[in-house]
Amino acid sequence: MEHNRSLPLPFIFFLVSCFFLGRLETIVSAQRETYIVHMDKSFKPEFHPTHHHWYSSIVDALNNGNDPSSSSSSSLLYTYDTAIHGFSATLSPQELEILKKSPGFVSAYSDKMATAHTTRSIDFLSLNPSTGLWPASNYGEDVIIGVIDSGVFPESESFKDDGMTAKIPAKWKGICQEGEEFNSSMCNNKLIGARYYNKAAIAQNFTITMNSPRDINGHGTHTASTAAGNYVKDNYPLIYNKTFSACNSSKLLSDSAPEGIIICDQTWPVLDQIRHVTTAQLFGAIFISNSSEILFELGQVTCPGVVLSPQDAYPVIKYAESSENPSVSIKFQQTFIGTKPAPLASMYSSRGPSLNSPHILKPDIMAPGTRILAAYVPTQSSGVIGSNVFLPSNYNLQSGTSMACPHASGVAALLKGVHPDWSPAAIRSAMMTTANPLDNTQNPIRDNGNRLEFASPLAIGSGHIDPNRALDPGLVYDATPQDYVNLLCSMNFTSNQIFTITRSQAYNCSNPSSDLNYPSFIVYYDNQTISSTQKFDRTVTNVGDGAANYKAKVAAPAGSEVIVSPDTLVFGKKNEKQRYSLTIKYGSDKQGKESFGEIVWVEENGNRTVRSPIVVSPFI
Structure with missing residues (x-):
């Protein structure tokens, strides 16, 4: 189905780090390293007009010091003043020790290499252009999605702004950074900005294969188009006429052929036709041949193409000749809908419990991540015929947690469009408490990584994301900055480490607590428990419309008792808050297995249910 292309959609901007690219070659230098340096900005001397000038002077002073072991001078790479306060620089061990004595120094961490983790999502998520979350959010208008990944292929149909009525949000302050094979005109009302950050890699003598935001890997293009790509037509005019259908001139096809799928007739050698179609970069082509060998030549074609026998081609040609406005879709048998049971937790799913913060149940949620069709770079292979014929394409099927994440990000962006006053914690809560723990057979979701047993919340979190239910969750578990400070204070961080995260010395650790106001629960046992x-x-x-009452319904994990107090919550108006406690009495499982249950707040005389998983697990 072709959707209305005049609808507004979420905007995209890219922050590209070459650390995510696979094609890097290291050459050198163990002596110098790149460090992320956190600073207390309140220490900036008044004679420095900006923090950038202050940080530059600090690095310059290091260069003036006596460091005979250094083979080159220290170098300021980037300065930071939003998410963190500080800068990045290449430093020797001696320079780092000197820096630690500078006024305002908080902490420094060595830069690390990171790697990217690696079709019917809209229908599967029950998103509808006429009802539910999509139209309620005005299709994400005025919401910006930021992507940190391997880059973007700006020529993709998914990033065109054709038909978009919305303009770039006034709040946007970014740029479209030019670089190798990338200029500012490649950004538009859909792809509103792009930047690349590779100074740290260059400082460490990595070979950079693309010095710009341009994606040569495919990962970033795929994830961004999943989260916020534009509609792409799946139906094109079918073209068959004497002028173009010989397919014997790439120049003629490129300069004059209308947008559509060309039927290449049998008046010219098929292999030559493939070459001309490829050079002309058509939207798609239909070739006619009885030879199976032609399939191996299709590896050269960068547009969708099919081969029909003369017998099968005849009715297609007749249709094109006799119809006033013939059209065609090329559909490949990659997707079979209605499979049961679905969804399943994939083997590659990122599973809990969390090693860094075990008292918070992870993962949060489950989203589509297997064989996701999205935009890709045509310089990378998207498929293969046999063992050595690789097929490029502007779109590709990919699987992984990287494919699930942009689905959740896209839903979060739509929710932000409907509820601009909601915090990130409220949006997360809405997505978690409305997620579905059941598959399409109305049985618990099964785990493909655990012999198809019923999946634990440690595999699927609260369940499969349900965008339309998240639009109206009834209740949300919100969190303030102080709630997160209380969590940090409970985790044995040093004062400098907490300051590194909070960027303020005014944080209050008088009430440390690992019990974050989270919409899930987990406890642990060992052999002695x-x-x-x-x-x-x-x-x-x-967050409902007004007054409401909710009653607790509890399913305790096996061998445990769960007590909720109070078991009824009474709200007199919208945005009113109520507190409750949940107590779990539990022991150890002799087989060392986890057990799980749930608490569901059910709206009295209403349709809303607010569900949270409960897990009893052995220690990590």
Whole structure:
């Protein structure tokens, strides 16, 4: 189905780090390293007009020091003043020690190499252009999605702004950075900005294969088009006439052929036709041949193409000749809808519990990530015929957590469009508490990584994302900055480490707590645990239309007891908050397995349900 291309859609901007690219070659230098340096900006001397000048002077002073072991001078790479305060620089061990004594120094961390983790999503998520979250959010108008990945292929149909009525949001302050094979005109009302950051890699003598935001890997293009790509037509005019259908001139096809799928007739050698069609970069082509060998030549074609026998081609040609406005879709048998059971937790899913913060149940949620069709770079292979014929394409099927993440990001962007006053925690809560733990057979989702047993929340979180239900969750578990500070204070971080994250010395650690106001619950046991009790305190906010009552419905994990107090929450108005406690009494499982249950707040005389998983797990 072709959707209305005049609808507004979320905007995209790119922050490209070459650390995500696979094609890097290291040459050197163990002596110098790149460091991310966190600073207390309140220490900036008044005679420096900006923090950038202050940081530059610090690095310059290091260069003036006596460091005989250094083979080159230290270098300021980037300065930061939004998410963090500080700068990045290449430093020797001696320079780092000197820097640590500078006024305002908080902490420094060595830069690390990171790698990217690697079709019917809209229908599968029940997103509809007429009802539900999509139109309620005005299709993401005025919402910006930022992507940090391997780059973007700006020529993709998914990033065109054709028909978009919305303009670039006034709040946008970014740029479209020019570079190798990338100029500012490649950004538009859909792809509103792009930047690349590779100074740290260059400083470490990595070979950069593309010095710009341009994607040569495909990963960034795929994820961005999934999260916020424009509509792409799946139906084109079918063209068959004497002028073009010989397909014997790439110049003629390129200069004069109308947009559509060309039928290449049998008046010219098929292999030559393939060459001309490829050079002309058509939208698609239909070739006619009885030879199976032609299939191996299709590896050269960068547009969708099919081969028909003369017998099968005849009715297609007759249709093109006799119809006033013939059209065609080339559909490949890659997707079979209605498969049951679905969804399944994939083997590659990122599973809990969290090693860094085990008291918070992870993962949060499950989203489509297997064989996702999205934009790609035509310089990379998207398929193969036999063992040595590689097929390029502007679109590709990919699987991985990287494919699931942009689905969740896209839904979050739509929710932000509907509820611009919601915090990130409220949006996360809405997505989690409305997620579906059941598959399309109305049984619990199964785990493909665990012999198709029923999936634990440690595999699927709260369940499969349900965008339309997340639009109206009833209650949300919100969190303030102080809630996160309380969590940090409970995790044995040093004062400098907490300051590195909060960027303020005014943080308050008087009430440390690992019990974050989160829409899920997890407790642990070991072999010595005979009986244990853990209490959680939660605050929920009524985001419904007005007064409402909710009643708790609990399914305790096997071998455990769950007590909720109070078991009824009464809200007199919208945005009112109520507190409750949940206490779990549990022991160890002799087989060392986790057990799980749930608490569901059910709206009285209403349709809303607010669900949170409960897990009892052995220690990590």
